[in-house]
Amino acid sequence: MDLTGARWRKSTRSNGGGGACVEVADNLPGVVAVRDSKDPVGPVLAFAPESWRAFVTQHAERP
Numbered sequence: 513m514d515l516t517g518a519r520w521r522k523s524t525r526s527n528g529g530g531g532a533c534v535e536v537a538d539n540l541p542g543v544v545a546v547r548d549s550k551d552p553v554g555p556v557l558a559f560a561p562e563s564w565r566a567f568v569t570q571h572a573e574r575p
Contacts, residue, residue, distance in 0.1 A: 513558055518545055520552075538564070 518537035533549035544564035
């Protein structure tokens, strides 16, 4: 997977204290990439946009 053009942004659900932070790149065609902000060259999870929307929608409903 080519992530050269990925524009990473920190998730709004990330811990502001520098702890559990994830970054999301949703500008790539056909894929949403997710990574640990503390390890930007480490592994990346890739999701189909529809799957990512379902995940975000389900978890947005939780307190």
